[in-house]
Amino acid sequence: MNGNFLMQAVVYLTAAVVCVPVARRLGLGSVLGYLLSGILIGPFLLGFIGEEGRDIMNFAEFGVVMMLFLVGLELEPAQFWRMRRMIVGMGTLQICLTAALISAAALFLGLSWQASLAAGLALAMSSTAIVLQTLNEKGMMRTAGGQSSFAVLLFQDISVIPILAILPLLALPAAGAGDAGHQSLLSGLPGWMQTLGVLLAVALVILAGRFVIVPLLRLVARTHLRELFTASALLIIVSTAWLMELVGLSPALGTFLAGVILANSEYRHELESDLEPFKGLLLGLFFIAVGASINFSLVAGDPAGIVSLVLGVMVLKTLVLLVTGRVFGLGTDQNLWFAFGLSQVGEFAFVLLSFINQLEILDNEWMERMMVVTAVSMTLTPLLLMLHEKVLVPRLGTLPAETREADAISEHNPVIIAGFSQFGSTIGRFLRASGVEATVLDNDSDRVDLLRKMGFKVYYGDASRFDLLESAGAREAKILISAISSPEINAGLVETVRKHFPHLRIMIRVKDRFDAYELMDMGVENLYRESVDTSVRLGVDVLRSLGHRGYSATRAGQNFLKYDEQALRKLAGERHDMKQYIFSVRQQIELQEQLLAEDRQNILSTNDLAWDSEHMRETISKHVPEADG
Amino acid sequence: MEQRILILFAHPRVEKSRANLALTRSIPPHPDITFHDLYERYPDFNVDVAYEKKLLLDHSVIIWHHPFYWYSAPPLLKQWIDMVLEFGWAYGPGGTALKGKIAFNAITTGGAREVYSREGYNRFTIREFLTPFDQTAHLCKMIYLPPFAVQGTHRLTHEHLLQKAGQYSQLLLRLLEGRFRPEGLQQYLFLNDWITQTQDVTI
Structure with a gap:
């Protein structure tokens, strides 16, 4: 390793470290930053x-x-x-x-x-x-x-x-x-x-x-x-x-x-x-x-x-x-x-x-x-x-924001939804059905055109851009929902919002546990793993199809969701102690198994003892005096 | 007058309840008896009001069948009452949809009949505890009958339970025949007594 090599490395790295952040700040993107350096x-x-x-x-x-x-x-x-x-x-x-x-x-x-x-x-x-x-x-x-x-x-x-x-x-x-x-x-x-x-x-x-x-x-x-x-x-x-x-x-x-x-x-x-x-x-x-x-x-x-x-x-x-x-x-x-x-x-x-x-x-x-x-x-x-x-x-194309007639009062929606794919659109439809209008940010112009035809207030562009968020009313809004699956964009979005709109409550869709962990590390509280609820709902229907009582199956599902969420948070804390986190997928599978075994013993029965007259009868037969009404 | 019976059954965990399993199994399969399992139908407590109203209109005898938890009904039945018995429909001005229908509670209690008395540790009678149901029916211009009750369930033997279940079945069949005057039934403390004390169908 000679000095020349080291010097070259210093030159290249310095150029990159100096130019790229400048280019990004100017909104030029990293590619141009590298080219210019x-x-x-x-x-x-x-x-x-x-x-x-x-x-x-x-x-x-x-x-x-x-x-x-x-x-x-x-x-x-x-x-x-x-x-x-x-x-x-x-x-x-x-x-x-x-x-x-x-x-x-x-x-x-x-x-x-x-x-x-x-x-x-x-x-x-x-x-x-x-x-x-x-x-x-x-x-x-x-x-x-x-x-x-x-x-x-x-x-x-x-x-x-x-x-x-x-x-x-x-x-x-x-x-x-x-x-x-x-x-x-x-x-x-x-x-x-x-x-x-x-x-x-x-x-x-x-x-x-x-x-x-x-x-x-x-x-x-x-x-x-x-x-x-x-x-x-x-x-x-x-x-x-x-x-x-x-x-x-x-x-x-x-x-x-x-x-x-x-x-x-x-x-x-x-x-x-x-x-x-x-x-x-x-x-x-x-x-x-x-x-x-x-x-x-x-x-x-x-x-x-x-x-x-x-x-x-x-x-x-x-x-x-x-x-x-x-x-x-x-x-x-x-x-x-x-x-x-x-x-x-x-x-x-x-x-x-x-x-x-x-x-x-x-x-x-x-x-x-x-x-x-x-x-x-x-x-x-x-x-x-x-x-x-x-x-x-x-x-020419799809506009970042719709031009409004001058006399129209620009109303501010309390909710902003970033990303209007399947996931986001379901949220949007639900909110709209409940009388809550949401402003939508999306970077797919085809979809933006369609949504505008349907009467949604849509902004077109990259949701993590400060100016786009601002013009979409992030200052006045209360909640920002990110229905984008990309963890990188979500991380960028969280940073921008934290810095410029600290009052906004952020609710984020995440793909899986991994992405959830990343955002938990950033201190995001409201994380929604995309398939968890659906899987449990399906599981509840399976139980019912097998002859379990509807209410018992539903409660089991509700408890499972709660339990799973707790496990997620517990693991998120523990994973920093784990040296080889990268391989913990397998450990997680083992853990899931453990959880499942515990579930069978705990959740599905103990919580519902109140209605379990068998249990009551057993207890009463051991203790003579009458117990309940 | 021939009757059509609607059993509104509310038990969050019937699979663990000996008494209620026996009772529900004894319900005779009959086109004029509708067994409506509320917890099975609405595990999310999201009661379908329109459907429930239609059911009520289709029947003349409404039975609130439930375990007697904490001197009352399990919460879904209360939810059902709150949501279905609408103002202007079941009560209040123009609320005559349920007028003249018969209503009563069919309940199971862990404690025996004796403990529901001034002297017993529950201090009040079953009928007293059921006052809210009585008044609910009254406000809806329904005729409220004495309850059918299976009591002391914790200590009942299997044979006893079958016997009680048989009474329930008989009660339902007698009600179907409709050869009774509701006023005549008020003399009983429990509808069980109508079955056990007389073979006479007409009262």
Whole structure:
């Protein structure tokens, strides 16, 4: 470990630690913060880092690989399968149309047809890193725009493989052995064996996910060493990525697949929480590297040329995306987000462009230019999305707030509901039926439009934003309900509310015990685990169907809920003492068992002794005098 | 006049009550007897008022069948009274829906008959304890009859219980036949006595 390495680490980390909070405070998002810090420390401004930025980028691209693994973890196989039409349909349309248009434009600029086609394919890619990170940050993964973005990005990831295979065919015969940049174990083999190798590798990932990884994790979990579990998580990702590279597949795609397969396993939560910081750090590093790699001397040399290239490419991509979104029935607002979100050239373009350059399809000058276009367009994306959010949406799409007639008295609802999915809407409907009107915050524009038609007072946007909360009447409201399932957004929301609206009572829906614990640590009292009541209600009906008396079953259910809540609070306190909390899911299952056994002895009988004349009779027969009335 | 009987049964834990299990099992299956198990129907205490009113209108004899907890009925029966016997329907101006119907309590008590007296440790008679029900029926222009009671349940043997259950069954059948004058029944302290002291159906 030499001083140079340490110095570099200091530079990168300082840049991130300084720029990102500033960018977030200014409402620019973390991605732009990282990009700007990269530009700042790059060779053209402060010059702390030089050309080695490219190497860092290659390394940091691993953040993208991790992100796709985590995305896969969130996506169960069945859900993935349901998206197949969207992935193939939207993806094909976007890539083919974009590549064709950009190639035509390149031909017009005087490039050879081979170079034009290659450039078109490379520039058709969008940035998975930027878009998914932004979607996650804004909690928009589940909206129509978010899903479409994800589908197209995934298809682009997949199509990198055939594109890498096609590119050598475009190489001029004089260029000779061109596939130096794309070395894989299989490259020397005939086509059918390559295909077989690829299929085998994919099968290996699937089988390993099913039959090797989970037992391995179980084994590791038993050691109760948290760092060993983290190491195993990293091992899964690195080895999958390596295997994919060996056979010439995209590592990101491979780890995504591994993620999907592990989505159903019991270790999903642990994997997520262990990998999250690595992913964040590497992605940050990646964005810094992109920022640092922008060749400003090239920009300075021909500003008009570069600017028009960037604009040209981005406008073309946006138009194609708008058409794609329209064809697949996205609403105006979702479609605008989708189009602006994916309008940049992505990180895969770096890989493709350097490969194209090695094949001598594209000369150095154009390659450099396109690299700059890529980096600049990535930097512009967060700005563009902000522009979209602040300027375009208020005019074109779903409005953050409804414009009211001037004379209408703006009434303030006592309740604000953040998130109007199934869960939130039930609360809203119930309150409305009871004569309590609630103001709704939601970040899915399609739903917002619908709710407004139904006469709800709806604000559109990220619920944890201070300004949105304020305009929704958080100062006057009494209760804020968060029906959002994402623990991160809930945590952010709690912080904002605590700081700016301390009088608001917060009531939060949580997915499970884990999320409940997180929020309990923040001191939130009113937590509602989403399925507990329903499960118990079902259980009560089971008892009744088996012939138990309705009232006894109902009381048993009520007592169980009370007991379970107490157990939750008890465990929340105890979990800080537990060294290996991460593995306590199993302990919890054991505990649940214990609880159940105790329930049978305690709750179901003792509480109701009052009405138990058998018990009374027994007692009376032991003590002679008459006892009751 | 032929009668239709509605038994409003309220017991939070009948599965643990020997006496009430025996009594409810003795109820003859008859199209004109409706056994309405309140705790089973409304475990959440959310009484369906419209349905209950319809039931009341469909019957002429209303029996409040319950254990005699703390000198009164279990809370769901009180809930039922509070919710169903609406002002303007059951009582008050225009409240004549229940006029002329017969009502009484069928109860089980742990203590024996003797302890419900001036001299006994419960100090008052059953009939005195039932005054609120009596007045409720009166306010609703119903005819309130003496109670049917199974007492000293803690010490009753199985045979005794079966005997009492048989009396309940007989009482219901006699009421169904309807060959009695309500005034004639007021002479009894308990309706049990009508069954045990006379074979004469017409009173």
